Amino acid sequence: MDHANNSAYQAIPRWVYALAAAGGLFVLLPLAAMVARVNWPQFIPLITSDASLTALGLSLRTSAASTLLCIVFGVPLALVLARGQFPGQRVLRAFVLLPLVLPPVVGGIALLYTFGRQGLLGKSLEIAGIQIAFSTTAVVLAQTFVALPFLVVSLEGALRTAGTKYEAVAATLGARPTTVLRRVTVPLVLPGLASGAVLSFARSLGEFGATLTFAGSLQGVTRTLPLEIYLQRETDADAAVALSLVLVAVAVLVVGLSYRRGRAWIPAEAAQ
Amino acid sequence: MSITRKAVAALFVTGALAAGLAGCAGTPGTPGAAGSGTLTVFAAASLKATFTTLVAEFEGKNPGTKVVLSFAGSSDLATQITQGAPADVFASADTKNMAKLSDAKLLDGTASNFATNVLTIAVPPANPASISSFADLAKPGVKVVVCASQVPCGAATDAVEKATGTTLTPVSEESSVTDVLGKVTSGEADAGLVYVTDVKGAGDKVKGIPFAQSDQAVNTYPIATVGSSKNKELAAAFIALVTGSEGRKTLGDAGFGTP
Numbered sequence: 211m212d213h214a215n216n217s218a219y220q221a222i223p224r225w226v227y228a229l230a231a232a233g234g235l236f237v238l239l240p241l242a243a244m245v246a247r248v249n250w251p252q253f254i255p256l257i258t259s260d261a262s263l264t265a266l267g268l269s270l271r272t273s274a275a276s277t278l279l280c281i282v283f284g285v286p287l288a289l290v291l292a293r294g295q296f297p298g299q300r301v302l303r304a305f306v307l308l309p310l311v312l313p314p315v316v317g318g319i320a321l322l323y324t325f326g327r328q329g330l331l332g333k334s335l336e337i338a339g340i341q342i343a344f345s346t347t348a349v350v351l352a353q354t355f356v357a358l359p360f361l362v363v364s365l366e367g368a369l370r371t372a373g374t375k376y377e378a379v380a381a382t383l384g385a386r387p388t389t390v391l392r393r394v395t396v397p398l399v400l401p402g403l404a405s406g407a408v409l410s411f412a413r414s415l416g417e418f419g420a421t422l423t424f425a426g427s428l429q430g431v432t433r434t435l436p437l438e439i440y441l442q443r444e445t446d447a448d449a450a451v452a453l454s455l456v457l458v459a460v461a462v463l464v465v466g467l468s469y470r471r472g473r474a475w476i477p478a479e480a481a482q
Numbered sequence: 483m484s485i486t487r488k489a490v491a492a493l494f495v496t497g498a499l500a501a502g503l504a505g506c507a508g509t510p511g512t513p514g515a516a517g518s519g520t521l522t523v524f525a526a527a528s529l530k531a532t533f534t535t536l537v538a539e540f541e542g543k544n545p546g547t548k549v550v551l552s553f554a555g556s557s558d559l560a561t562q563i564t565q566g567a568p569a570d571v572f573a574s575a576d577t578k579n580m581a582k583l584s585d586a587k588l589l590d591g592t593a594s595n596f597a598t599n600v601l602t603i604a605v606p607p608a609n610p611a612s613i614s615s616f617a618d619l620a621k622p623g624v625k626v627v628v629c630a631s632q633v634p635c636g637a638a639t640d641a642v643e644k645a646t647g648t649t650l651t652p653v654s655e656e657s658s659v660t661d662v663l664g665k666v667t668s669g670e671a672d673a674g675l676v677y678v679t680d681v682k683g684a685g686d687k688v689k690g691i692p693f694a695q696s697d698q699a700v701n702t703y704p705i706a707t708v709g710s711s712k713n714k715e716l717a718a719a720f721i722a723l724v725t726g727s728e729g730r731k732t733l734g735d736a737g738f739g740t741p
Contacts, residue, residue, distance in 0.1 A: 328669040343670045344625065344653040426627065426654025426665065433655075441657050444557050444632040 318423025368402025
């Protein structure tokens with residue numbers, strides 16, 4: 211895993227290691243504490259109950275759908291932000307990244323006043339016979355809203371790192387912009403796009419606040435795994451812990467996958 | 483997010499309690515002069531308005547006392563107390579969560595019931611689906627939001643459904659009664675099943691439609707001193723206020739019934 215661009219100087223003060231260890235423990239300890247509370251003899255029955263499996267299935271389906279939406283709208287957004295030049299670009303970037311720092315419940319309220327029955331667009335949609343509130347569509351919208359910035363940030367970073375040399379060459383050879391995008395740009399940033407998509411999926415999977423506020427909670431329709439955990443916690447702590455562990459396992463898998471896919475996803479350089 | 487807030491609140495409460503204990507000197511005697519110090523009251527979210535009023539009264543009558551209120555769902559509060567949260571008084575929205583603490587021997591003495599609450603139908607002020615009875619909620623196309631069976635208001639909803647022989651097909655089963663109310667006040671739902679006190683507290687944002695069968699599911703609110711309380715006299719004085727005539731009047735004005 212060693213990278214060629216690592217410099218020879220590698221002395222890290224010891225106290226940094228000590229603080230790093232404390233930081234690592236701070237994340238690991240709660241997870242370990244949760245694992246310790248799992249009722250193992252009942253684990254399989256708890257996570258394979260009808261309600262649990264329905265919630266997991268719904269979570270996976272809606273997260274896949276919202277990841278797709280993130281790619282459809284996030285790739286153009288990232289391209290425009292990284293390569294385009296137009297007034298208000300910085301403002302647009304700031305607004306696209308806003309859901310990263312907004313409490314999800316605020317996102318839920320905002321979506322409610324946009325797509326809700328009494329909302330900005332909801333009224334016209336209702337006349338057209340489209341009802342979004344309390345539907346699986348509402349879950350997907352909530353997830354897309356909170357996950358989109360993850361894809362945009364990763365991809366914009368990858369685009370900036372890749373530069374535009376190859377595109378320029380392709381253009382001088384007579385390739386049209388769409389051809390350049392399809393044959394040069396996208397293949398170049400594919401690792402960044404993949405890890406952005408994986409992160410968006412993970413964020414969608416964990417979405418809770420916006421969904422609860424905007425979509426409601428009904429088994430098989432809007433009650434995703436995090437909502438099921440929240441509800442089970444009221445009466446059955448064992449079930450809540452078991453389901454939490456499932457979500458942790460999926461999250462570990464997803465983050466691991468994203469690390470393997472490429473290292474271009476570190477958003478620091480794009481977050482300015 | 484809310485966990486962090488709770489953690490911060492717990493730290494704050496601990497600090498306040500420690501500071502309060504230093505100057506605490508309970509003097510037994512007449513009610514209204516039960517002593518000074520800090521009292522931490524964990525109360526069900528539905529008691530927010532009434533307990534805030536009652537605490538102001540209590541602090542006025544007992545100069546030098548400070549009451550810290552923490553409102554949340556009853557099961558959350560019961561869990562927090564089980565995990566060692568520093569509460570002096572616990573007021574639950576159902577007997578089940580109080581029984582959890584009582585079974586775990588975490589109470590001082592026994593709990594006393596101080597209020598009741600029943601369900602009512604809440605509709606947006608314009609009543610778009612023209613709801614006038616419980617049976618109307620089962621009409622096709624009516625968007626009804628209820629509480630999930632796991633929480634007290636949902637258990638009450640199940641009981642009413644059984645008693646009336648009406649089966650609802652809700653568009654959402656929320657984890658808290660405030661979420662149900664929110665879906666009605668925002669106009670997303672045509673109707674929701676909430677407590678009468680929620681409708682009263684929401685003012686003109688929703689309209690309440692009472693129904694006869696609501697007495698099939700009466701929620702009883704118990705209150706008790708927590709066993710680990712360091713200020714049991716003050717706790718007892720507060721409970722006396724809540725269960726006494728003043729408490730009865732404030733609770734009655736908010737729509738609560740007498741147990």
